[in-house]
Amino acid sequence: MSETVAVAVSSPAIARPPSRAQRITDRAFVACCRGFAGLSLLLVGFIILDIALTAAPAVREQGLRFLTSRTWDPNQEAYGILPEIWGTLYTSLLALLIGGAFGIAAAIFLAEGYLAGGVFAVLKAVGIAYKPVWRDLPDRVEDLLRNLIELLAAIPSVVYGLWGLFVIIPLIRPACNWTHARLGWVPFFGTTLSGPGVLPAVVVLSIMILPTVTALSRDALVAVPGKLRMAAYGMGATRWETITAVILPTAARGLFGALVLAFGRALGETMALAMLVGNSNRISLSLFSPANTLAALLANNFPEAGPHEVRVLMYAALVLLGITLLVNVVGALVLERATAGLRGAR
Amino acid sequence: MSSDTAPSRRPQPILDNDPFAHVDFPGLEKSLRRPRTLVNALLSGLVALMTALALAPLLSVVIMLFWRGGKKLSLAVLTHLPPAPLEEGGGFANAILGTGVMVGLATLTVVPFGVLIGVFLAESPLESRLAQAVRFAAKVLTGFPSILAGVFAYGSVVLATGGFSALAGAVGLSVLMIPTVILTAEDAIRMVPARMREAALGMGATHTQTVWMVLLPTALPGILTGIMLAVARACGETAPLVFTALFSNYWITSGGRFDIMQPTASLAVLIYNFAGMPFPNQVELAWAAALVLVLLVLAANLAGQALSRRQRGLS
Numbered sequence: 001m002s003e004t005v006a007v008a009v010s011s012p013a014i015a016r017p018p019s020r021a022q023r024i025t026d027r028a029f030v031a032c033c034r035g036f037a038g039l040s041l042l043l044v045g046f047i048i049l050d051i052a053l054t055a056a057p058a059v060r061e062q063g064l065r066f067l068t069s070r071t072w073d074p075n076q077e078a079y080g081i082l083p084e085i086w087g088t089l090y091t092s093l094l095a096l097l098i099g100g101a102f103g104i105a106a107a108i109f110l111a112e113g114y115l116a117g118g119v120f121a122v123l124k125a126v127g128i129a130y131k132p133v134w135r136d137l138p139d140r141v142e143d144l145l146r147n148l149i150e151l152l153a154a155i156p157s158v159v160y161g162l163w164g165l166f167v168i169i170p171l172i173r174p175a176c177n178w179t180h181a182r183l184g185w186v187p188f189f190g191t192t193l194s195g196p197g198v199l200p201a202v203v204v205l206s207i208m209i210l211p212t213v214t215a216l217s218r219d220a221l222v223a224v225p226g227k228l229r230m231a232a233y234g235m236g237a238t239r240w241e242t243i244t245a246v247i248l249p250t251a252a253r254g255l256f257g258a259l260v261l262a263f264g265r266a267l268g269e270t271m272a273l274a275m276l277v278g279n280s281n282r283i284s285l286s287l288f289s290p291a292n293t294l295a296a297l298l299a300n301n302f303p304e305a306g307p308h309e310v311r312v313l314m315y316a317a318l319v320l321l322g323i324t325l326l327v328n329v330v331g332a333l334v335l336e337r338a339t340a341g342l343r344g345a346r
Numbered sequence: 347m348s349s350d351t352a353p354s355r356r357p358q359p360i361l362d363n364d365p366f367a368h369v370d371f372p373g374l375e376k377s378l379r380r381p382r383t384l385v386n387a388l389l390s391g392l393v394a395l396m397t398a399l400a401l402a403p404l405l406s407v408v409i410m411l412f413w414r415g416g417k418k419l420s421l422a423v424l425t426h427l428p429p430a431p432l433e434e435g436g437g438f439a440n441a442i443l444g445t446g447v448m449v450g451l452a453t454l455t456v457v458p459f460g461v462l463i464g465v466f467l468a469e470s471p472l473e474s475r476l477a478q479a480v481r482f483a484a485k486v487l488t489g490f491p492s493i494l495a496g497v498f499a500y501g502s503v504v505l506a507t508g509g510f511s512a513l514a515g516a517v518g519l520s521v522l523m524i525p526t527v528i529l530t531a532e533d534a535i536r537m538v539p540a541r542m543r544e545a546a547l548g549m550g551a552t553h554t555q556t557v558w559m560v561l562l563p564t565a566l567p568g569i570l571t572g573i574m575l576a577v578a579r580a581c582g583e584t585a586p587l588v589f590t591a592l593f594s595n596y597w598i599t600s601g602g603r604f605d606i607m608q609p610t611a612s613l614a615v616l617i618y619n620f621a622g623m624p625f626p627n628q629v630e631l632a633w634a635a636a637l638v639l640v641l642l643v644l645a646a647n648l649a650g651q652a653l654s655r656r657q658r659g660l661s
Binding site: 017018022025026029030032033036037038039041043044046047050051054101102103105106108109110145147148149151152154155156157158159160161162165166167210214238239240241243261264265267268269270271274275295298299302303310313314317320321324325328329331332 | 383385647
C-alpha cells in the first residue's frame with residue numbers, strides 16, 4: 001500500500017493535509033482490510049482443521065482399513081469406502097472424457113469465430129454487413145452463444161438431478177438394455193439399466209462440467225498470440241492445420257488446467273449424483289449398474305446418522321477433501337503457470 | 347504440405363528458372379476433393395455439431411421445466427405449506443421463505459468481508475505475499491465441493507448448537523459465496539481507471555477516502571455483479587443445506603415467533619426430497635419448485651450480467 005504524501009499546499013481552502021483523525025481512520029481501515037484478508041486464510045485453515053478434528057476419532061479407530069473395506073453397515077458398525085472411492089473416480093473420469101471433448105469443441109467453435117464469421121458471411125451476402133444496426137450482430141450472436149453455454153452452469157445441480165431422473169433415464173434405458181442384450185459379454189455393458197446407474201449420472205455430470213471446460217479453455221485459446229495464427233495461415237496452413245499444429249499445442253497448458261479444474265468439480269459434485277447414481281455399494285465396470293460416490297454417500301447418510309456414524313462420515317469427508325484439494329490446487333497452479341508462460345510468448 | 351500428388355498435373359513452367367517450379371499448385375486448390383480441405387470442412391462441421399449438442403440439454407431442461415412445472419404453478423402453490431403424503435394440493439411457500447432467509451443471512455455476512463478483502467487484494471502490489479496467498483486460497487475455494495461446505499457447517503454449527511437450523515445452512519452457503527464476491531470485487535476495483543485513483547490521491551485524499559469516495563462507487567456495478575452471481579449460486583445449492591438446515595413442512599417459527607434456530611425448508615432440498623417420492627402430487631410440486639428456483643437463479647444471473655455491462659461501458 002502506498003503512503004499518502006502530505007503536500008505543502010498554497011490554498012488551504014481548496015485542499016489541506018489530512019487531519020489527525022483522518023490519518024488514524026486511514027491506518028485503521030488499511031489494517032482492517034489486511035486483517036480480513038488474513039482472516040480469510042484462517043477460514044480456509046479452520047475449515048480443513050474442523051473437518052479433520054471431527055474425523056480424528058474415527059481415523060484412529062478405523063485406520064487405513066476404512067479405505068479398502070467394502071461394506072457399509074451402521075448396525076454392525078462396519079464401515080468401508082472403497083466402492084465410493086471407485087465410484088467417484090470412475091464417474092468423474094468418464095464425465096471428464098465426454099464433457100472435456102464437447103467442452104473443448106465448443107471452446108474451439110467460440111474462439112475461432114465460426115459463428116461470428118458465419119453470421120458476417122450471411123449479412124455480407126445480403127449486403128448489409130456494414131450497415132449501422134447490423135454491424136454489431138456477429139459479435140452479439142457470439143456473446144449470446146457464450147452466455148447460453150454459461151447458463152448451463154447456472155442451472156442448479158438438484159434440477160439436473162430431477163431432469164435426469166425423469167428425462168434421461170427413460171430416454172436411454174431402452175438403448176442401454178438393447179446394448180446389454182447384444183453385447184452383454186463386454187464388461188462395460190455387463191448389467192441391465194434398471195433405473196439409476198453410472199451412465200445417467202455420467203451424462204448429467206458431463207453436462208455440468210462442460211461450461212467450466214468451455215469457459216477456461218476458451219480463455220486459453222483466445223490468449224494464444226495472434227501472430228502465431230497469422231504466421232501459420234501465411235504459410236498456407238488450413239484452419240484446422242493451424243488449430244491442431246499451432247493453437248492447441250500453444251494453449252495446451254491452459255487446456256490441461258481447465259480439464260483438471262473440471263475434474264475437481266466432477267469429484268465434488270453431489271446432488272445430481274445422489275439422485276442418479278443409485279447409491280449401491282458396488283464395484284463394477286458396468287456403465288449400467290448402480291454405484292455410489294463419496295459426495296452422494298455423505299448427502300444420503302448424514303441426515304439420519306447417529307453420533308458414531310457421523311464421525312465415520314467425517315472421515316469419508318476428509319478423504320474427499322484430500323482428493324479435491326489436491327486436484328484443485330494442481331489445476332490452479334497449472335492455470336497460473338499457463339498464463340505466465342504465454343506472457344513470455346507475447 | 348502435401349506434395350504426394352502426381353507431378354504431371356503441375357502447370358508447365360514458363361521461365362527456365364521458375365521460382366515456383368517446386369510448388370504443388372493443384373495441392374493448394376480449395377476443393378472438397380483435396381484431403382486437406384475435406385478434413386478441414388469435416389472437423390469444422392464436427393465442432394459445430396458438438397457445440398449444438400452441448401446446448402441441447404439446456405433446451406431440454408427449460409422445455410421440461412415449463413411443461414411439467416408450468417402445469418402445476420399457481421398462486422396456491424406459492425402460498426401454501428407442503429402437503430402430507432397422499433394429500434392433494436399444497437405448495438412450497440415456506441421453502442421460498444426459507445431459501446430467502448438463508449441466502450439473505452449468508453449474503454449479509456459475506457458482503458462486507460468479501461468486498462473489503464477485494465479492496466485489499468486490488469490495492470496491494472501484485473507481488474505481495476499475503477495478497478497472493480489470499481487470492482490463491484479464494485481460487486481454491488471456488489472449486490471447493492459444496493457438500494464439504496455442508497460438512498463444515500455441520501461440524502461447526504450443528505454439532506455445537508445441538509440441532510439443525512437455518513443458521514447452519516447460512517454458514518454453509520456463505521463458505522460457497524465468499525470466493526466469488528472476493529474475486530469479482532478485486533477485478534471490479536482493478537478496472538477503475540488509474541487516473542481516477544491518482545487524481546484523488548493527488549488532491550491529498552487519504553487511502554480510505556480514495557477507497558470509499560472514488561474506488562467503491564465507481565466499481566459498484568462490478569461488485570454488485572459478483573454479489574448477484576454469488577446469490578444465484580447460493581439459491582440453487584442443495585448439498586450444504588441437506589443436513590444443516592434439513593427440511594421442515596412448517597414455517598420457520600417456534601412458539602409463534604420467527605426463529606432461525608429451527609430446521610428450515612428450502613426450495614432446493616424440497617426438490618431433492620420430493621423428486622424421490624412415489625407420490626405424483628409431490629413429484630409435480632418438485633417440478634413446479636424447480637421452475638421457480640430456476641427462474642430465481644436466472645433472474646439473479648441476468649441482473650448480474652446487466653450490471654457488468656454497465657461496468658464495461660464505463661472504462
